[in-house]
Amino acid sequence: GADRDVLAEAYVQATAIREANVLWSGRVSKSADVLPHERRTLAGVGRLLGYGPGSHDQLVEDHLRAARRARAVFERVFYG
Numbered sequence: 001g002a003d004r005d006v007l008a009e010a011y012v013q014a015t016a017i018r019e020a021n022v023l024w025s026g027r028v029s030k031s032a033d034v035l036p037h038e039r040r041t042l043a044g045v046g047r048l049l050g051y052g053p054g055s056h057d058q059l060v061e062d063h064l065r066a067a068r069r070a071r072a073v074f075e076r077v078f079y080g
Helices: 002-025 039-048 055-077
Strands: none
Touching: 002 039, 002 055, 039 055
């Protein structure tokens, strides 16, 4: 259903961000699980994920939107 799709989308996106972080940095670490704060790294991760030059802000917006939607589903289903 719709809830499953929202959670799956967020999971797929988070996994892609983690993998791009590892590819960009060349190492696995806890920081691979979050969007980088440094603009050059964020831009590199964005490029690996198919975002165009200078569109790393869109990556952040897309990630935050997916995370908010997933959290809303999680809270409703598990705490609602």
